[in-house]
Amino acid sequence: MASKIFDMFSLSEENYLKAIFHLENSLKSGVSTNALAEEMQTKASSVTDMVKRLSDKDLVNYKKYQGVKLSQAGREAAIEVIRKHRLWEVFLVEKLNFNWDEVHEVAEQLEHIKSEKLTNELDKFLDFPERDPHGDPIPDAQGNFHISNRVLLSNLGVGETGICIGVKDSSAEFLQYLDKHDISLGKKIVVIEKEDFDKSMLIKLDDQELRISSQISANLYIKTL
Amino acid sequence: MASKIFDMFSLSEENYLKAIFHLENSLKSGVSTNALAEEMQTKASSVTDMVKRLSDKDLVNYKKYQGVKLSQAGREAAIEVIRKHRLWEVFLVEKLNFNWDEVHEVAEQLEHIKSEKLTNELDKFLDFPERDPHGDPIPDAQGNFHISNRVLLSNLGVGETGICIGVKDSSAEFLQYLDKHDISLGKKIVVIEKEDFDKSMLIKLDDQELRISSQISANLYIKTL
DNA sequence: AAATAAATTTAGGCTTACCTAAAAAATTGA
DNA sequence: TCAATTTTTTAGGTAAGCCTAAATTTATTT
Numbered sequence: 001m002a003s004k005i006f007d008m009f010s011l012s013e014e015n016y017l018k019a020i021f022h023l024e025n026s027l028k029s030g031v032s033t034n035a036l037a038e039e040m041q042t043k044a045s046s047v048t049d050m051v052k053r054l055s056d057k058d059l060v061n062y063k064k065y066q067g068v069k070l071s072q073a074g075r076e077a078a079i080e081v082i083r084k085h086r087l088w089e090v091f092l093v094e095k096l097n098f099n100w101d102e103v104h105e106v107a108e109q110l111e112h113i114k115s116e117k118l119t120n121e122l123d124k125f126l127d128f129p130e131r132d133p134h135g136d137p138i139p140d141a142q143g144n145f146h147i148s149n150r151v152l153l154s155n156l157g158v159g160e161t162g163i164c165i166g167v168k169d170s171s172a173e174f175l176q177y178l179d180k181h182d183i184s185l186g187k188k189i190v191v192i193e194k195e196d197f198d199k200s201m202l203i204k205l206d207d208q209e210l211r212i213s214s215q216i217s218a219n220l221y222i223k224t225l
Numbered sequence: 226m227a228s229k230i231f232d233m234f235s236l237s238e239e240n241y242l243k244a245i246f247h248l249e250n251s252l253k254s255g256v257s258t259n260a261l262a263e264e265m266q267t268k269a270s271s272v273t274d275m276v277k278r279l280s281d282k283d284l285v286n287y288k289k290y291q292g293v294k295l296s297q298a299g300r301e302a303a304i305e306v307i308r309k310h311r312l313w314e315v316f317l318v319e320k321l322n323f324n325w326d327e328v329h330e331v332a333e334q335l336e337h338i339k340s341e342k343l344t345n346e347l348d349k350f351l352d353f354p355e356r357d358p359h360g361d362p363i364p365d366a367q368g369n370f371h372i373s374n375r376v377l378l379s380n381l382g383v384g385e386t387g388i389c390i391g392v393k394d395s396s397a398e399f400l401q402y403l404d405k406h407d408i409s410l411g412k413k414i415v416v417i418e419k420e421d422f423d424k425s426m427l428i429k430l431d432d433q434e435l436r437i438s439s440q441i442s443a444n445l446y447i448k449t450l
Numbered sequence: 451a452a453a454t455a456a457a458t459t460t461a462g463g464c465t466t467a468c469c470t471a472a473a474a475a476a477t478t479g480a
Numbered sequence: 481t482c483a484a485t486t487t488t489t490t491a492g493g494t495a496a497g498c499c500t501a502a503a504t505t506t507a508t509t510t
Contacts, residue, residue, distance in 0.1 A: 235496075237498095268498080268499065268500085270501095271498050274498080275497075290505060
């Protein structure tokens with residue numbers, strides 16, 4: 001990871017880098033101006049503006065009409081922000097009694113605090129967590145993600161069993177649904193039945209059975225046993 | 226304390242409010258444009274600019290050529306920022322192994338994080354500390370300072386004894402001087418000798434005797450026994 | 451009470467990060 | 481293929497928060 005001498009990037013630049021990182025990962029391709037505008041909740045012309053600035057700083061590779069890709073430096077910066085975001089989420093949930101659906105907004109602010117010592121001491125204080133409260137992996141100080149083979153619950157077949165290790169959708173609404181039905185990270189899930197027509201599932205969770213729609217099963221990450 | 230609906234103030238506005246608060250307290254009067262410019266490390270014309278904006282929002286009372294005073298709302302906002310700053314300093318020192326001369330810069334960033342829940346949970350997590358690592362009082366959630374009668378060491382007479390409870394100058398240089406000579410909050414200090422000429426003092430600290438200049442004694446707060 | 455000096459404000463500019471509207475390029479599809 | 485549509489960029493504007501230089505007000509001195 002390149003050294004950070006001063007406050008290197010503005011809050012807005014960091015948010016763009018993070019957004020590009022997420023889009024590259026989910027789209028598995030370069031990121032279009034419109035996609036970025038959608039992600040950033042802003043206008044395409046604002047994106048073009050910012051993307052040019054990021055390009056001037058060599059944080060992204062940009063060619064007119066062809067979208068952006070992160071450069072190595074840009075990717076490192078994005079990962080650093082994501083690392084901080086996820087560490088703060090762990091802190092909020094584990095130390096300050098936040099619920100997993102309450103942490104995002106505050107972590108969005110905390111992720112921009114600039115202090116290498118702070119980040120690394122926080123990491124140590126939290127005992128080097130590997131995942132945030134939604135099950136997303138936390139990059140280490142070198143920017144390496146601890147990757148594990150996870151699948152979506154919707155991909156399991158009848159009779160298969162797994163442990164819930166994360167969520168794809170981490171909106172407050174979805175997280176509250178999970179809370180209400182007692183689904184949390186670490187829970188064992190057995191697929192009892194699968195409906196062909198609408199892809200809904202009957203699952204076993206502790207001792208109860210629960211019927212869930214495909215929207216639920218397609219947003220729960222599972223580690224198979 | 227008035228309710229905070231959204232992100233009420235910008236980072237810059239908060240810094241100005243904080244600076245005005247500190248200057249009002251030390252000057253015990255209204256704050257001049259130049260004094261504010263000096264405190265904010267900026268130009269007088271920039272101060273006039275900002276002071277007008279703060280005045281439009283009724284955070285300060287401002288009349289041309291006559292300096293500013295905080296309004297009630299402005300004072301509350303300033304105190305809230307100071308509360309957060311000092312709570313974060315305690316967190317950094319007590320939980321993350323920061324030294325008391327390293328916390329300021331990071332706390333300057335953390336003090337602007339907006340989340341009432343975060344602030345209050347942090348307060349609880351730290352067990353409602355009354356003072357920050359430099360001995361400055363931490364306002365409670367209602368904005369009340371816990372005030373105690375403290376004096377500067379330079380005001381003690383020969384033979385008098387007190388407990389070190391804070392520093393007036395909290396620059397890294399001064400704090401490092403104190404570390405080097407083993408002076409820390411809570412230490413008992415006895416004044417053995419006082420030099421009329423240069424106001425230097427011979428003090429007893431644990432079992433050692435130490436000669437300190439008036440620049441030191443005029444920057445150490447003492448609670449007399 | 452002028453004259454000078456100091457403090458403060460105004461005027462005009464700059465950068466960042468956003469916006470709308472219009473132009474240009476790329477894509478789609480008849 | 482070429483016209484219509486969509487995507488992207490350009491042009492020009494705005495607000496916050498800073499700047500310098502010039503003007504104005506207040507304070508100080510003689």
